[in-house]
Amino acid sequence: QPMALLQAKDFLMGLYERVLSGQTSIREKLGIGAASLIFSSLSYLWYLGVFYTPRPVVGKLESIKHFFYYQHKCPVPELGGRVMGLVMKMVFNPALFDLEKKDFKFMGCCQSIYYDDPNQLVDQRDFRAVFGYAVTESLSADQVEEVLRHDSSLKHEGEIAESKCITTYFPWRNKLSYSIGAKKAYPALDAFFRENQSSLGLPERKLSLERSMEKEGRIEYYCGFDEKTQERFLSLMTLPRGEYK
Incomplete structure (x- = not known):
């Protein structure tokens, strides 16, 4: 040798x-x-993180004060384009986004919630999701009203408390990170949830949540919420569920 x-x-x-x-x-x-x-x-x-392995842990989803959001349906492969269109709607809302500073006016992050298992849907176009901006600072009633006044399709939800859950993350590098991260993080979350659901006393999983933390260099993924928190997130989706296999 x-x-x-x-x-x-x-x-x-x-x-x-x-x-x-x-x-x-x-x-x-x-x-x-x-x-x-x-x-x-x-x-x-x-x-890009192709060799990165997400490691789920029991953690927490930090609280938010306000959530401005849209409901929508589309096949999973079209999520990127759909979300980009919704981002542009928020960008051109002068009460929510500062074009001069190229940033949101309030502290927070973009947040998505997914309500269906695409593998179980008969029609992939029935995949339901919520996308919006989660605000972490307090706003006055007038500020909330002003944001909604500029976009009639935008919905608002008040404070959502911190909750214990299962979480992991994926490094953010560029827009490709969202598709690569999803393909790695969600299977890892699924496996961890199945292995630990009983010991953690968690209810049936009915949704997943994703937070874009580009400034911090990561995308955060969550599932396995307690029943009260999960029901709160479920109440945000009013579009009818598609047919399952």
């Missing part, structure tokens, strides 16, 4: 010297190019 390492070292040193002197063969140049491409690709995939 030491002899093999010495031979590899000698080969690499020789290759390095030939690269510097410009004496590498076409085969060596192609090999170096292929190795560089593979290394760059693996580095980018690592950066």
Whole structure:
């Protein structure tokens, strides 16, 4: 084994010297190019979190003071485009978003709630979701009214208390993180919930929640709420449930 390492070292040193002197063969140049491409690709995939493994734990969902939200239905593959359209509606609400500062006027984060298992739906277009902005600071009645006045399709829910639940996260890098993270985080949450539902005394799971924490560099995922909290989130969805298999 030491002899093999010495031979590899000698080969690499020789290759390095030939690269510097410009004496590498076409085969060596192609090999170096292929190795560089593979290394760059693996580095980018690592950066995106493709090799990251979410680890669910028993944690908590922090409380919010207000939730401005939309209800909608669409197939899961179309969620990204649908949410982007809803984000733009909020961006052009002058009572909610400051275009000059390119940020929301109130402290908080974007939040999604998902109400269906897409694998059980007969029609994927019946996948129900809520998307909106969760405000963590107190607002006056006038401020709430002003936000709603600029968008008749926007709904409002008052304070939702902190609750114990199952949670995990995925690193946020760019918009691709949402699709990669969902494919990794939700199966991990499902498995953890099934293994621990009984010991934690949790009711049947009827929804999942997701918070976008881009400034903090992560996407947070939640499920396994107590019955009271789950019923509160269920009350936000008034669209009829689609047919299940």
